Amino acid sequence: MAQYSLENIRNLALLAHNGAGKTSLSEAVLFTAKVINRLGKISEGSTTSDYDPAEQKRAMSISLSLLPYIWQGNKINLMDTPGYPDFVGEVKSAIRVSEGAVIVVCAVNGVEVGTEQVWGYCEVVGLSRLVYINRMDRENADFMKVVEQVQKMLGRKCIPLQLPIGAHTSFQGIIDLLKMKAYTGTASQEGEIPANLKSQAEELRQKLIEAVAEADDTLLEKYLGGEELTADELVKGLKQGVLTGKVVPILAGSGLQNVAVIPLMDAIVNLLPAPKDREVQIIGEGNKPATITANSAGPLAALVFKTSADPYVGKLTCFRVYCGSIVSNSSAFNVTRGETERIGQLFLLRGKSQEPVPEVGAGDIGAVAKLNVTGTGDTLGTKDKPVKIVPVVFPEPRFSEAVYPKTKTDLDKLGSSLAKIAEEDPTLKVQREMSTNETVLSGLGEIQLDVAAEKMARKFGVNVDLVTPKVPYRETITVPTNAEYKHKKQTGGHGQYGHVLLELEPLPRGSGVQFEEHIVGGSIPKNYVPAVEKGVNEAVHEGVLAGYPVADVKITVYDGSFHPVDSSEICFKIAGAGAVKKGLQDGKPVLLEPIVKIKVLAPEAYTGDIISDLNTKRGQVHGMNPSPGMNEIEAQIPLAEVLRYAITLKSITQGKGTYSIEPSHYQEVPPLVTQKIIQQRQADREKEKA
Numbered sequence: 001m002a003q004y005s006l007e008n009i010r011n012l013a014l015l016a017h018n019g020a021g022k023t024s025l026s027e028a029v030l031f032t033a034k035v036i037n038r039l040g041k042i043s044e045g046s047t048t049s050d051y052d053p054a055e056q057k058r059a060m061s062i063s064l065s066l067l068p069y070i071w072q073g074n075k076i077n078l079m080d081t082p083g084y085p086d087f088v089g090e091v092k093s094a095i096r097v098s099e100g101a102v103i104v105v106c107a108v109n110g111v112e113v114g115t116e117q118v119w120g121y122c123e124v125v126g127l128s129r130l131v132y133i134n135r136m137d138r139e140n141a142d143f144m145k146v147v148e149q150v151q152k153m154l155g156r157k158c159i160p161l162q163l164p165i166g167a168h169t170s171f172q173g174i175i176d177l178l179k180m181k182a183y184t185g186t187a188s189q190e191g192e193i194p195a196n197l198k199s200q201a202e203e204l205r206q207k208l209i210e211a212v213a214e215a216d217d218t219l220l221e222k223y224l225g226g227e228e229l230t231a232d233e234l235v236k237g238l239k240q241g242v243l244t245g246k247v248v249p250i251l252a253g254s255g256l257q258n259v260a261v262i263p264l265m266d267a268i269v270n271l272l273p274a275p276k277d278r279e280v281q282i283i284g285e286g287n288k289p290a291t292i293t294a295n296s297a298g299p300l301a302a303l304v305f306k307t308s309a310d311p312y313v314g315k316l317t318c319f320r321v322y323c324g325s326i327v328s329n330s331s332a333f334n335v336t337r338g339e340t341e342r343i344g345q346l347f348l349l350r351g352k353s354q355e356p357v358p359e360v361g362a363g364d365i366g367a368v369a370k371l372n373v374t375g376t377g378d379t380l381g382t383k384d385k386p387v388k389i390v391p392v393v394f395p396e397p398r399f400s401e402a403v404y405p406k407t408k409t410d411l412d413k414l415g416s417s418l419a420k421i422a423e424e425d426p427t428l429k430v431q432r433e434m435s436t437n438e439t440v441l442s443g444l445g446e447i448q449l450d451v452a453a454e455k456m457a458r459k460f461g462v463n464v465d466l467v468t469p470k471v472p473y474r475e476t477i478t479v480p481t482n483a484e485y486k487h488k489k490q491t492g493g494h495g496q497y498g499h500v501l502l503e504l505e506p507l508p509r510g511s512g513v514q515f516e517e518h519i520v521g522g523s524i525p526k527n528y529v530p531a532v533e534k535g536v537n538e539a540v541h542e543g544v545l546a547g548y549p550v551a552d553v554k555i556t557v558y559d560g561s562f563h564p565v566d567s568s569e570i571c572f573k574i575a576g577a578g579a580v581k582k583g584l585q586d587g588k589p590v591l592l593e594p595i596v597k598i599k600v601l602a603p604e605a606y607t608g609d610i611i612s613d614l615n616t617k618r619g620q621v622h623g624m625n626p627s628p629g630m631n632e633i634e635a636q637i638p639l640a641e642v643l644r645y646a647i648t649l650k651s652i653t654q655g656k657g658t659y660s661i662e663p664s665h666y667q668e669v670p671p672l673v674t675q676k677i678i679q680q681r682q683a684d685r686e687k688e689k690a
Contacts, residue, residue, distance in 0.1 A: 004075040006276040006294055009363040010268055011077045011320065013094040015122070016104035017114030018060060018083030021134040023047050025104060025255030026067055026080045032261050033069035035350070039258065048351040049080040053458060054451050062451055064090040064306055066318065066349040066365060072269050077365045083114050085655060086445035089394050089427035093305045093376075095121055096392040097320035097365065100128045100272030102264070107133050107141035107167070107252070110149040113655040119154050128273050129248045131158055132264055137254040141167040147250055154248075159211040160204050161238075161249035162263065165194060174252055174260045177205040178234055188262040209234065215241030235270070242271045275363030280322045281390040292323065292387065296362040299385040300324035300332060304378045305392055309420040309459060314370045318349065319380060322389065325361040326368075326380070335386040336378040341371055376426050394426045397442035398659060399646040401449050401466040402433075410462050414439065417460040421452050428452060435472035435549060445646050471640045472594060473677065474551040474666055475543030477587025480505045485578035487571050497563035498571030500524065500532055504583040507552040509592075509666050513540050516556045524560040524572070531569035532557050535576025544584045545591055545674075546681040551666065552592075555580065591669040591677060594639040599632055600649065602657030607631045609652050617641035618670075636664055 016022045027047050030036045040046035045056030049065035061082040068077050079094040081087075095101065101122050105115055122129055131154075133146050143164045150158045162174040165182060173184030175193050180201065182191045193201055213223035216237045223229060229237070241247030251267060253260025275294040280301070284290030292301070306318040319326070326332060328346045333339075347354040347367045360366030374380065377391030403418065405411040418430045418441065428449075429442045443449050449466055456462045481504050489496040507514065515536055517529050524532070536557075540550035557576070598619070600610055604626070610633055611621055619637035626632075642661060649657045669677065 003359065003361050004364065006296060006363045007274050008074045009077070009275055010074060010100065010272055011098045011275065011363070011365065012079065012268060012272065013091070013098040013101045013127075014078060014080050014104065015091060015095075015101050015118035016083050017106075017109075017112035017118075020083060020104045020106045020109070020112070020115070021255050022080055022083065022104050023049050023061055025132070025134055025261070026065075026078060028255045028258040028261045029078065029265060030067060030069055031258065032265060033071055035067075035069045051352040054454050058447075060084060062087055062090075063308070064094050065351055066367075068348060068350055068365070071265050074269050075364070076265075076268060084447065085114065085117065085650075086443070086448035086451075088117070088444060089425060090306075091118060091121065092394060093392050095125060095127060097303065097305045098127065099275060099278045100130070100268070102130045102132050102268070104132050104134050105146060105150065106138075107135045107143060107146055108138050110146045111153045116153060116656075126245055128242050128245060128271075130242075130264075130267055130271065131248055131250045133164075133250060133252040134255055136164050136167055136171045136252050137169070137257045137259070139168050141171070143167065143252055150250060157211070157246060158248045158250055159208055161208065161267070162251045162260070163197060163201050163204055164252040164260070165197065171254060171257070171259065174263060175201050176263065177201060177208050178231070178238070180205065183260065183263055186258045186261075188260065208238075211247050212237040212241055215244065215246035239271050243273050243277060275322070283388040283390060289390070294322050294363055296323070296325065298323040298362075299382045299387065300326060300380065301387040301389060302326060302332075302380040303389040303391065304374055304376055304380065307376045307423055309424045310369075315420075315423070316367055316369050317371050317374055318365065318367045319360075320365050321360050321362050323362055323387070324382075325359050326366065327359050328357070332380040333383040333386065334374050334378055335381045335388050336391075337373050339373050340383070341374050341380065343368055344370060375423060392426075395444060396660060397427060397429045397444060398661065399445050399449065400440050400442040400469050400643070401446075402436075402438040402469040403441050403453075404465045404467060406463040406465060410464060413460060413462045414464070417456045417462040420460065421456055424455075425452070433469065433472060436470040438469055440469050441466070445650075446644075468643050471643070473546070473548040473669070474592040475545050475548045475584070475589055476550060476552045476592055477504055477506050477584060477589055479588050481583050481587040483579045483583030483586060485575050485582055487575040487578060495563070495566040496568070496571045497566035498528075498568075498573075498575035499561040500557055500572065500575045500579050501559040502536075502576070502579040502583055503556040503558055504580075504587050505554045505556075506587070507554050509552055511552045511554075513537075513550060513552075514554045516554065518556055518558045519560070520558075524557070524562055528562065528567065528569060528572040529557065531572040532560075532576035535573035535578075536580050538573075539577040539580035543589060544581060545589050546678045547685070548591065548681075550580075550584065553584075553587075555583075591674045592666040593669045595636050595664045595667050596639050596642065596661045597664045598635050598637050598642060598645075598659055598661045600635075600657060600659045601630060601632045602649070602653045604629060604631050606653045606657060607633065610649070610657070613648065613652060 014022045031039050055062045065080045081091045081094045165172045175182050182193050213219045219237045279291035282290050301323040302319045302321040304319045308316045330343045334341050346357050348357050349367045379389045381387050405414045422428045422430050433440050484501045487498040515533050543550045614635050619635045621635045623634045
C-alpha cells in the first residue's frame with residue numbers, strides 16, 4: 001500500500017452499544033471501498049473484523065479490529081471495537097490512537113447504556129464525532145424519535161446532517177441537508193428531494209445552519225446580520241464545528257442493506273480531522289503533561305496500543321506512528337523501558353490478514369511481530385531525541401476467578417499461558433494468592449474471563465476450570481492462654497524428648513504472628529529455641545477451627561525441660577507445634593474475614609436499590625457523594641459477599657453502574673456465618689480426600 005501524507009489519513013474508532021450493527025456497517029464500508037468482494041455475515045461468521053473463533057461463537061466483537069481502506073485518495077484506518085462492557089479496554093485503545101469516532105446508534109433501540117459510556121469516553125479526551133443512526137431498514141425504525149433521544153441524552157450539539165427517506169421496507173436512502181439533494185440505493189444515486197419530505201428537510205436544514213453559525217463567531221455575525229451563508233462557508237464551518245466538538249452531525253442509513261453508506265464514508269473524509277489537526281499528548285520534562293504536533297519529518301514517536309499473542313507468529317504488536325516513520329528490518333528505541341528493540345518485517349493488518357509493507361509513516365498504523373521487550377502502552381522512538389507518549393489508561397480489574405488446570409500437562413504450561421493472555425489484554429491481571437494457594441485471574445466481567453479461558457485452550461492447548469476464588473479467612477484467639485506440650489517417646493536406643501510451655505495472647509488486627517522467647521534458667525537450651533520457633537511457625541499455617549492460617553497472636557516460649565541424651569531439634573519442633581495447637585483450642589478461637597472498602601458509582605435512580613443490596617450483604621454504608629445525575633456510595637463490606645458483585649451491580653443498574661474495591665482490614669465473622677464456613681470447609685476437605 002502506498003504511503004499517505006498526514007492530510008490524507010483518518011484514524012477512526014467505530015463505537016456503539018453491543019448489537020447496534022457496527023460490524024455489519026464496517027463490512028459495508030469495506031465492500032463499498034472495494035476492499036472485499038462480498039459482504040460477510042455475522043450469522044455465518046464470515047465478516048472481516050469478527051474473525052476470532054470466540055467472536056464467531058458468540059456473534060459479537062471481542063477484540064479491536066483494524067480495517068484500513070482507501071476512499072477519495074485518503075487512507076482511513078477504521079477500528080471496529082467491541083460493544084460489550086467487559087471489553088472496554090479495546091475501546092479505550094482505539095480511542096487513544098484515533099482523531100475521530102463514529103458512534104453507531106440503533107434506529108429501533110435508540111441510545112443505550114453502551115452508547116452513553118462510549119460517548120463519555122470521547123468527551124473526556126475531546127474526540128471529534130459523527131453519530132450514525134443505523135438499521136433504518138428495521139421494523140419500528142424511527143429516525144426523529146432517536147434524534148430527540150440523542151439530543152436529550154448526549155447533548156443539543158448533536159444535529160441532523162441527513163434526513164432518511166422512508167423507514168423499514170420503504171427505506172431508500174437519505175437527504176443531504178447541506179446540498180439539499182436526495183441520495184438513494186446502494187450506489188447513493190443523486191436525485192431530487194421527494195415532495196412529501198421537502199418542508200421537513202427545509203426545517204432541519206435551518207437548524208443545521210444555526211448550529212454551524214453558532215460554532216463560529218464570524219459566521220454567527222453574518223447569520224445574525226441577515227446574510228445567507230454560502231455553501232463553502234457552511235462546509236468549512238461544519239468541519240470546524242466538528243473539529244472543536246461544538247457540532248456533532250447525525251447521519252442515517254443501513255449497514256446491513258448497504259444503503260447510505262457512501263455519504264457516511266464521504267463525511268468521514270470531509271468532516272473528521274486528520275492526524276495533523278490534533279495535538280499529541282506526551283509526558284514532558286519532570287513528568288509534566290505536554291503536547292507535540294504530528295509531523296513526518298521529526299524524530300520517531302510511536303505508541304504501542306495493542307498486543308496479541310499468536311501461537312504460530314508469536315507476539316504481534318500494533319502501533320500508531322505520530323512523528324517520523326518506522327522502516328522494516330531496522331531498530332527502534334523503547335523510550336518507556338530504555339532498551340533498543342529490533343524491528344522485523346512491518347505489516348498492515350486488515351482483520352486477520354497481514355500485508356507486508358516497507359514503511360509505516362507519521363499518522364499511520366502498522367504492526368510488527370516478535371518484539372522482545374515492548375508491550376502495550378510503550379513508546380518507540382529514538383535514543384538521542386526520546387519522546388514519551390501518554391499511554392492508554394485502562395480500567396482496573398474488578399471481577400476475579402480462580403484458575404485450576406484440568407491435567408498435569410495443563411499445570412506445566414499454565415503460568416506462561418496466563419502471562420501471554422494478560423499481555424494481550426491489559427485489563428486482565430494474574431496473581432498468586434498465597435493464603436488460599438490459588439492462581440487468580442481478574443478482569444472486568446465474567447464473559448471476559450470465559451473468553452480468556454477459551455483462548456488459552458485454543459491458542460496454547462491449556463484447559464482450565466474457572467471457579468469463584470476462596471476467601472482468605474484467618475483464625476485467631478480472643479483470650480490469653482497458656483499451653484504445655486511434652487513430646488516423649490521411648491524406643492530401643494535413644495528416645496525422644498521435648499517439653500515446652502507457651503503463652504498465647506491476642507494482638508490487635510493486622511499484627512500478624514509474633515514469636516518471643518523468655519526462658520530463664522536454661523530450662524530449654526538456647527540451641528533448641530529456633531527449633532521451637534520453627535514448630536510454632538509451621539503450626540500457625542493451619543488453625544484449629546477450619547484449618548485457616550492463624551493471625552494476630554503473640555506466642556511466647558517461657559519454660560520447658562530437656563533430656564541431655566534424648567532431646568533433639570526435631571523433638572522441640574514437634575513440642576512447639578503441639579503446644580500451639582493446644583493453646584489455640586483453649587484461647588476461644590474465632591474466624592476472621594477480610595473486609596474491603598467499596599465505592600459504587602451509579603445513576604441517582606438506582607441509589608436506593610444499591611444501598612438495600614449492600615445492607616443484605618452485611619455491608620456498612622459510610623456515606624454518599626452526589627454529583628449531577630450520579631451518586632458515589634462508599635461502604636465497607638466482607639469480601640465474601642462481593643466476589644461476584646460485578647454481575648449483581650450490572651443487574652441492578654442495567655449496566656450503568658461501576659465500582660472499585662480495595663482491602664481494608666480483617667474482622668471477626670458472626671457466629672452463624674462461622675458455622676456455615678466451617679461446615680463448607682469440612683465438606684471441601686472430604687471431597688478432596690475422595
